[in-house]
Amino acid sequence: MSDDQDTFDLFGDMHPYNKRFKVFTRLPEKGRDEDEVLEELAYMAEQENPKWQGGQCSGTMYHGGMEHYAFLNKVFSLYSFVNLLQRDLCPSGTKFEAEVLAMVGKMLHGDDVSKVNRMDEEAGAITSGGTDSIYNAMYVYREWGRETKGITEPEVVAPATIHPAHLKAAHYLGMKVVRVPVNADFEADVEAMRAQINANTVALAGSAGTYPHGVVDPISKLSDLALEHKLGLHVDGCLGGFILPWIEKLGYNVPVFDFRLPGVTSISCDTHKYGYSLKGTSTINFRSKELRQYMYFTQEDWPGGAYVSPTAQGSRSAGLSAAMWAAMVCMGEEGYLKAARAIMDTADKMREGIARIPELRIMGRNSTFLIAITSDVFDPYFVNDYLASKGWRMNGCQNPLGFHFCITLPQTQPGIAEKFVQDLADGVKFAKDPPYEVPKTGFLYGMGATADGREMMRLGMRGYIDAGYEVE
Numbered sequence: 311m312s313d314d315q316d317t318f319d320l321f322g323d324m325h326p327y328n329k330r331f332k333v334f335t336r337l338p339e340k341g342r343d344e345d346e347v348l349e350e351l352a353y354m355a356e357q358e359n360p361k362w363q364g365g366q367c368s369g370t371m372y373h374g375g376m377e378h379y380a381f382l383n384k385v386f387s388l389y390s391f392v393n394l395l396q397r398d399l400c401p402s403g404t405k406f407e408a409e410v411l412a413m414v415g416k417m418l419h420g421d422d423v424s425k426v427n428r429m430d431e432e433a434g435a436i437t438s439g440g441t442d443s444i445y446n447a448m449y450v451y452r453e454w455g456r457e458t459k460g461i462t463e464p465e466v467v468a469p470a471t472i473h474p475a476h477l478k479a480a481h482y483l484g485m486k487v488v489r490v491p492v493n494a495d496f497e498a499d500v501e502a503m504r505a506q507i508n509a510n511t512v513a514l515a516g517s518a519g520t521y522p523h524g525v526v527d528p529i530s531k532l533s534d535l536a537l538e539h540k541l542g543l544h545v546d547g548c549l550g551g552f553i554l555p556w557i558e559k560l561g562y563n564v565p566v567f568d569f570r571l572p573g574v575t576s577i578s579c580d581t582h583k584y585g586y587s588l589k590g591t592s593t594i595n596f597r598s599k600e601l602r603q604y605m606y607f608t609q610e611d612w613p614g615g616a617y618v619s620p621t622a623q624g625s626r627s628a629g630l631s632a633a634m635w636a637a638m639v640c641m642g643e644e645g646y647l648k649a650a651r652a653i654m655d656t657a658d659k660m661r662e663g664i665a666r667i668p669e670l671r672i673m674g675r676n677s678t679f680l681i682a683i684t685s686d687v688f689d690p691y692f693v694n695d696y697l698a699s700k701g702w703r704m705n706g707c708q709n710p711l712g713f714h715f716c717i718t719l720p721q722t723q724p725g726i727a728e729k730f731v732q733d734l735a736d737g738v739k740f741a742k743d744p745p746y747e748v749p750k751t752g753f754l755y756g757m758g759a760t761a762d763g764r765e766m767m768r769l770g771m772r773g774y775i776d777a778g779y780e781v782e
């Protein structure tokens with residue numbers, strides 16, 4: 311048990327299975343029975359899956375079909391133990407990854423890059439997830455800036471809504487992300503970003519679907535700005551990159567964010583989100599092979615042999631790449647379009663319902679698959695409290711306070727949109743006269759807006775990670 315009991319109370323019961331199953335604090339002396347282990351694991355999965363299967367959970371489970379997952383797990387099992395770094399043993403891995411990158415490249419209009427410069431050829435790599443893709447892109451801009459411009463204190467200018475993965479990468483890589491406040495529509499303020507460009511700037515960044523509000527930044531204007539100043543431009547399409555192209559094809563007005571824009575030099579796009587593959591894969595796509603080369607690491611003189619790897623990761627499971635490939639070829643364009651249609655039908659229904667509730671306001675004017683809600687009348691976290699009591703699990707936002715619902719396939723089940731709108735309306739009644747003073751939802755809510763509160767939240771967040779590593 312931690313010496314800080316309060317930390318555990320703060321984060322709820324993080325060890326609900328400790329009373330039911332043996333807790334291991336060291337290796338068992340003798341190996342356990344496999345059937346018994348499987349039974350235990352199945353019990354835990356059965357407790358947890360219903361939390362999202364009913365369609366009340368925002369984001370995180372993008373496909374949700376258990377048959378789809380069973381198929382991908384079957385594919386994974388064929389290659390789960392194979393290491394993609396040992397490529398002579400698995401030429402299949404080359405097929406999976408090269409074909410996935412070709413398919414994603416096409417989807418992001420990679421063919422257009424040679425129209426701008428006929429020497430350029432869109433080129434990508436597979437990573438373990440969005441954060442990893444962004445890390446590798448940031449690393450490329452650091453190296454490119456140093457080599458081509460002699461920049462030793464590299465800076466990236468980005469809107470305040472940019473995903474923390476950029477700041478995390480900058481933290482690891484000794485870079486700086488200059489965060490610029492967004493405009494009233496929660497989109498990047500391009501002129502304010504321009505004002506932050508200086509001699510140390512290596513790249514700009516924007517999102518195609520921001521995580522907080524789901525909006526697409528004005529990437530076209532950022533592209534012009536990047537070209538004007540000869541900077542890189544990373545587009546974080548981790549969330550939206552795999553669904554916005556299909557939403558655009560359905561006829562919705564989606565701002566162009568991909569390689570059709572001549573200033574876009576990299577795009578991260580997560581296969582493990584709206585690509586509907588297993589968790590643990592993403593793609594990072596560059597405008598040229600030359601740019602991609604900055605990501606590679608080689609050490610020729612290592613006693614273990616001449617070492618080379620494409621990304622920050624070392625050994626990687628071929629099983630995940632096989633499952634990613636299988637998910638994509640089995641979905642096909644038709645499957646992705648159908649999924650996008652169902653998601654947009656649901657999102658549109660929810661948006662229409664929300665528009666009939668005057669106390670609520672949707673944040674952002676160009677969001678599609680994600681709906682971020684706030685209120686100018688009361689604290690929106692009281693509405694979220696009510697929703698939580700009805701089994702909904704939203705994602706909390708701040709600056710301004712609110713919450714978002716990232717619509718995925720589980721929400722497309724019949725009746726979910728209608729139930730959400732009804733519970734939201736009831737939540738508004740609840741929020742107008744709440745029976746307590748401080749909302750219960752919204753992580754460490756009520757202190758987030760003060761300097762002291764931020765420090766407490768930071769400490770609390772670190773305690774949360776610590777608590778997740780305790781066995782009881």
Ligand SMILES: Cc1ncc(COP(=O)(O)O)c(C=O)c1O
Binds near residue numbers: 475519520521547549
């Ligand atoms: C816009 C955006 N960028 C990056 C990420 C990070 O992705 P991951 O959690 O796969 O590392 C996310 C995750 O939700 C995201 O929404």
